[in-house]
Amino acid sequence: MEKIRFGIIGGGWRSRFYITIAQQMPERFGITGVLLRDAEKAQSYTSQTGVKAFTNFDQFMAASPEYVVLSVHRSAAPEYLRLLMKMGVPVLCETPPAWSIPELESLWNEYSRHQAKVQIAEQYFARPMIAAKLEAVRLGLLGEVSYVEQSLCHGYHGINLLRQFLRVGFENCVIRGQRFLIPATQTRTRDGELHPEQYIVKSVNRDLCTFSFSNGKTGVYNFSGEQYRSYIRRSGIQILGHRGEINDDSIFWLSADGTPSTGDFRRYDHGVGDDHDGFCPRSVTLGERELYHNPFIPARIGDEEIAIADCLVKMHEYVRGTAEAFYPLPQALQDTYLALCMEKALESGEPVHTQSMIWH
Numbered sequence: 001m002e003k004i005r006f007g008i009i010g011g012g013w014r015s016r017f018y019i020t021i022a023q024q025m026p027e028r029f030g031i032t033g034v035l036l037r038d039a040e041k042a043q044s045y046t047s048q049t050g051v052k053a054f055t056n057f058d059q060f061m062a063a064s065p066e067y068v069v070l071s072v073h074r075s076a077a078p079e080y081l082r083l084l085m086k087m088g089v090p091v092l093c094e095t096p097p098a099w100s101i102p103e104l105e106s107l108w109n110e111y112s113r114h115q116a117k118v119q120i121a122e123q124y125f126a127r128p129m130i131a132a133k134l135e136a137v138r139l140g141l142l143g144e145v146s147y148v149e150q151s152l153c154h155g156y157h158g159i160n161l162l163r164q165f166l167r168v169g170f171e172n173c174v175i176r177g178q179r180f181l182i183p184a185t186q187t188r189t190r191d192g193e194l195h196p197e198q199y200i201v202k203s204v205n206r207d208l209c210t211f212s213f214s215n216g217k218t219g220v221y222n223f224s225g226e227q228y229r230s231y232i233r234r235s236g237i238q239i240l241g242h243r244g245e246i247n248d249d250s251i252f253w254l255s256a257d258g259t260p261s262t263g264d265f266r267r268y269d270h271g272v273g274d275d276h277d278g279f280c281p282r283s284v285t286l287g288e289r290e291l292y293h294n295p296f297i298p299a300r301i302g303d304e305e306i307a308i309a310d311c312l313v314k315m316h317e318y319v320r321g322t323a324e325a326f327y328p329l330p331q332a333l334q335d336t337y338l339a340l341c342m343e344k345a346l347e348s349g350e351p352v353h354t355q356s357m358i359w360h
Helices: 015-024 039-049 057-062 077-087 101-114 128-138 155-166 303-320 329-348
Strands: 004-009 029-035 067-070 091-093 118-120 145-151 173-186 200-213 218-223 236-241 244-247 250-254 260-270 280-286 289-293
Touching: 004 015, 004 057, 004 303, 015 029, 015 303, 029 039, 029 057, 067 077, 067 303, 077 091, 077 101, 091 303, 101 329, 118 303, 118 329, 128 155, 128 236, 128 260, 128 280, 128 289, 128 303, 145 155, 155 200, 155 218, 155 236, 155 329, 173 329, 200 329, 280 303
Parallel strands: 004 029, 004 067, 067 091, 091 118, 145 218
Antiparallel strands: 145 236, 173 200, 200 218, 236 244, 244 250, 250 260, 260 280, 280 289
């Protein structure tokens, strides 16, 4: 198996997922180096992770990464992306580095001019349970899907899931939205679990938006950022097709002969109970049908790392010319554009009608 060698620009929280993946699977992934701007931080980063950190771009590139993972603040991302595209270096970007329509259009023009190889490291659709439900939809168990409500993730991530399950391309839509302030007790943060005496009650946004697409399909975005890492806020998804529906981890459908059927998406994990192999998801099944199998067993990584590792592998295949893009820039630009329109609808309280954009 060919080892995938990539470099990382940026040393923030997200970059650590890539370090974990490479450390868990050194036979499959190798990090050529990390580029940071501050020499003291670079030294500390190397000490903590064991990965060579550079402060000089030319030295970073001299290590010959197959492609670069761009994982910096969105204010710094466009500068690096323009440079890498001009140099002809393939880029796996953590987020679409543009947050206005003119910036999206400018990015598309530069991408087209350089015929660049750029993809976005979108991970949600590669998480085991979501991937299994997408497979059930692809297999036609629900028939034609016309309605999806997701309460799983925010912004362009959530919109991408709506489009994936609905199989919507670049169709225009009408977006209507309303934002609510709802009190919630915070029990965990990105830095870890809080002690009960640290719990605080704060008002958080709850966004409810509908996407009425021109092909008659409907997406509903129902999300609050407090759902991430919360013990008391549930995430979920509902997918309606003309032959059945998925409600969270349950599915109801008509079999090929018209018999009403029901089942549950069952997840199998290593490292639970008397299984001492160390935690990692194994598979997701529906009855006797395996809808998802973890390709990275026996690496001890969770759902997020599995999904990111999948992005790394698919980027490698794309760069090598053995596979199509898994999340090409035009799709990412469309999701970001719809997220901008959604925010406008939420702020104004008025319907927003999307338009065909230059990347269509």
